[in-house]
Amino acid sequence: MNSNPIAEQTVYLNGQYMPMMDSQISTQDRGFLFGDGVYEVIPVYDRQLFAFPEHLQRLKNSLQAISIQNPLTDGEWLELLNTLIEKHPWPDQYIYLQVTRGIQMHRDHLPEECLTPTLYAYTNPLKAVSDSILQNGITAITLEDIRWLNCDIKAITLLPNIMMKLAAKARNADDAILVSREGFITEGTSSNCFIVKDGTLITPPNGHSLLPGVTRTVIERVAIAHDIPMLEQQITLTDLESADEIWLSSSTKEALPVTRLNDLVVGTGKPGAVWQKMRDFYQEYKLAFITEQAP
Numbered sequence: 044m045n046s047n048p049i050a051e052q053t054v055y056l057n058g059q060y061m062p063m064m065d066s067q068i069s070t071q072d073r074g075f076l077f078g079d080g081v082y083e084v085i086p087v088y089d090r091q092l093f094a095f096p097e098h099l100q101r102l103k104n105s106l107q108a109i110s111i112q113n114p115l116t117d118g119e120w121l122e123l124l125n126t127l128i129e130k131h132p133w134p135d136q137y138i139y140l141q142v143t144r145g146i147q148m149h150r151d152h153l154p155e156e157c158l159t160p161t162l163y164a165y166t167n168p169l170k171a172v173s174d175s176i177l178q179n180g181i182t183a184i185t186l187e188d189i190r191w192l193n194c195d196i197k198a199i200t201l202l203p204n205i206m207m208k209l210a211a212k213a214r215n216a217d218d219a220i221l222v223s224r225e226g227f228i229t230e231g232t233s234s235n236c237f238i239v240k241d242g243t244l245i246t247p248p249n250g251h252s253l254l255p256g257v258t259r260t261v262i263e264r265v266a267i268a269h270d271i272p273m274l275e276q277q278i279t280l281t282d283l284e285s286a287d288e289i290w291l292s293s294s295t296k297e298a299l300p301v302t303r304l305n306d307l308v309v310g311t312g313k314p315g316a317v318w319q320k321m322r323d324f325y326q327e328y329k330l331a332f333i334t335e336q337a338p
C-alpha cells in the first residue's frame with residue numbers, strides 16, 4: 044500500500060481479485076444499462092464482519108425480490124468477504140458488494156433467461172464519525188419521498204436518493220428526512236430514522252416504504268437489552284417537528300443525532316441524552332461482538 048491506498052485497492056469481480064484500476068465491466072451489463080441489480084454495505088470492526096447473517100439475509104431477500112438467483116453459497120460469500128478484508132490493512136472497514144443481472148447483448152427491458160450475474164465487491168477504510176458531529180450533531184431538511192413503492196429492496200437504482208441528497212446540500216443541510224405521500228416519515232436518503240419522545244424511542248415499522256436497516260435492528264436489540272422503551276409506529280411530520288431527539292442510522296455512521304431540522308432546533312440543539320446512552324451501549328455491543336469473534 045502506498046500513500047494513496049484507494050488506488051491500490053484490490054477488488055473482487057466475477058471470481059477474480061484484481062487492482063481496482065484494472066477492474067472493468069461490459070457496457071452491455073444490465074447494471075450499467077438499467078440499474079438492474081442490488082447491493083449491500085457491510086461494516087467490519089477489528090477485521091470481523093459485523094452482523095453478517097442479517098446483511099446476507101437482506102441480500103438474499105433483495106435478490107429474490109427481483110428474481111436474480113443468488114450466485115454464491117453462504118460459505119462462498121463469507122470466504123469472498125473475508126478474503127477482501129485480509130487483503131487490506133485497515134482494522135475497521137466497510138465492504139460494498141453489488142450483484143447485477145449480468146450481460147445481455149441485445150438491450151431489452153425483459154431480461155433473457157439464464158444470464159450470469161455480475162458480482163463486484165470491494166472494501167474501504169471505515170472512518171470514525173468526527174468529534175464535531177458527536178458533539179454537535181447534523182442538520183436535516185424534510186423532503187417529499189419521491190421514490191418508488193419497493194424501498195425495502197436494496198436496489199442499485201438510487202437516482203431519487205441522489206436527487207434528494209443534492210436538494211439537502213443545496214439548502215446547506217447534511218441530509219434529508221423523507222415524508223411519504225401519506226404524510227408519514229419513511230427514512231433518510233441513506234439511513235433509517237428514529238425519534239425520541241418523552242424517553243421513548245420510536246421508528247416507523249418495516250414495510251415497502253423503507254429499507255429494513257441492519258443498524259436499525261441492532262439499535263432495537265440494544266434498546267431492548269437496556270430497557271430503553273421502544274416502539275415501531277408511524278411518525279408524522281408534526282411528531283418529527285416536536286420530537287425531543289431525532290437520529291439517522293446506517294452501517295457506516297451508526298446512529299447520528301440530528302440537532303437541526305429545517306429552521307427548527309431539535310430538543311436542546313445538542314445530541315440528546317437517549318442518543319448518548321445508545322451511543323455508549325452500541326459501542327459496548329460492538330466490543331462484545333469483537334471479543335466474541337476473536338480467535
Ligand SMILES: Cc1ncc(COP(=O)(O)O)c(C=O)c1O
Nearest residue numbers: 233234235254256257258293294
Ligand atoms: C435508504 C436507506 N435506508 C436505510 C439504510 C440503513 O441501512 P443499514 O443500517 O443496513 O446500513 C440505508 C443504508 O444504506 C439506506 O440506503
